[in-house]
Amino acid sequence: MLNVDSIPKAEIHLHLEGAAPPDLVAALAAKKGVDLKGLVQNGRYVWRGFSEFLAAYDAAAAVFTTPEDYEALTRSILEGLAAQNTLYAEFFVSPDHAEATGVSWAEYLGAVVRAIEATEKTHGITARLIPLCVRGYGPENAKRVAELVAKTAHPYVTGFGMAGDERMHHPRDFAPAFDLAREAGLKLTAHAGEFGGPESVAVAVEHLKLARVGHGVRASEDPALVRRLAEEGITLEVCPISNVVLEVYPNLAAHPFKKLRDAGVKVTISTDDPPFFGTTLTRDYREAAETFGLSAEDLRGITRTALEAAFCDEPTRARLIKRLDEAPLAS
Numbered sequence: 001m002l003n004v005d006s007i008p009k010a011e012i013h014l015h016l017e018g019a020a021p022p023d024l025v026a027a028l029a030a031k032k033g034v035d036l037k038g039l040v041q042n043g044r045y046v047w048r049g050f051s052e053f054l055a056a057y058d059a060a061a062a063v064f065t066t067p068e069d070y071e072a073l074t075r076s077i078l079e080g081l082a083a084q085n086t087l088y089a090e091f092f093v094s095p096d097h098a099e100a101t102g103v104s105w106a107e108y109l110g111a112v113v114r115a116i117e118a119t120e121k122t123h124g125i126t127a128r129l130i131p132l133c134v135r136g137y138g139p140e141n142a143k144r145v146a147e148l149v150a151k152t153a154h155p156y157v158t159g160f161g162m163a164g165d166e167r168m169h170h171p172r173d174f175a176p177a178f179d180l181a182r183e184a185g186l187k188l189t190a191h192a193g194e195f196g197g198p199e200s201v202a203v204a205v206e207h208l209k210l211a212r213v214g215h216g217v218r219a220s221e222d223p224a225l226v227r228r229l230a231e232e233g234i235t236l237e238v239c240p241i242s243n244v245v246l247e248v249y250p251n252l253a254a255h256p257f258k259k260l261r262d263a264g265v266k267v268t269i270s271t272d273d274p275p276f277f278g279t280t281l282t283r284d285y286r287e288a289a290e291t292f293g294l295s296a297e298d299l300r301g302i303t304r305t306a307l308e309a310a311f312c313d314e315p316t317r318a319r320l321i322k323r324l325d326e327a328p329l330a331s
């Protein structure tokens, strides 16, 4: 029986607010007199269908309204990940969403960084940040976010990305925002090939010059694109259980993780919005191992792939890979 708990892990596709523990959200809502209308029941988020998921996500995110709230949020997520033997995590953060709750980007960043520094000391977990623009807010706003992020130049802000509705706008419209982020030294990723087909991955990689793709799994439907991803060494941030819960695939057995991996594409395992999807990083690793026939060595290899594709500086990467190599093999 595979001991997945002891396998060192890395999480490279995780939305900060999407990882909010339900108990923390319930406690903050109670303190602030916010009615969550049954969103949290028995320590879980309750929702059905994609539009309810989006509403649930927004309702949970809306209880975080001060820098202290974001610091507590970040700390609780990192402690939870450290308890799962996670060496490294990257958070997607959204300046647009923070501003909507009345916290400036500078205050938000300061709070999240304080929590990262504290948990690195207490729990030995390393974390970095990838600010996202929201595709539906349009190219002009994306450029504004990229400028804001580039100006910050914080050593923990190491990437830039895009999430949101894949049907809105064309990736080429966002090239100026991504060019600006690249020139500021940020590494690039964007959500594509989750609800959009393989062409959504091809055009995003082409126009935004991505090092990684968020999800990207529907690239599996186009053999030429699969070959190209493998040849160019583009890493996919695969979130297997998220894809099943959001009905991109009917079940894990139908998920193309193994097909992509066997074709030489760099695939990793992350969780996206874990408490909303009833998952944890350990559960995603475990179910992937059981469904796709992965050994402990394979899982460690997947962690290595994630660390090799991590948006961190080289000394940090070398230190993390050394920790992975030195971790005892699972019994």
Ligand SMILES: [Zn+2]
Pocket (backbone or CB within 6 Å): 013, 015, 163, 191, 214, 272
């Ligand atoms: Zn995502």
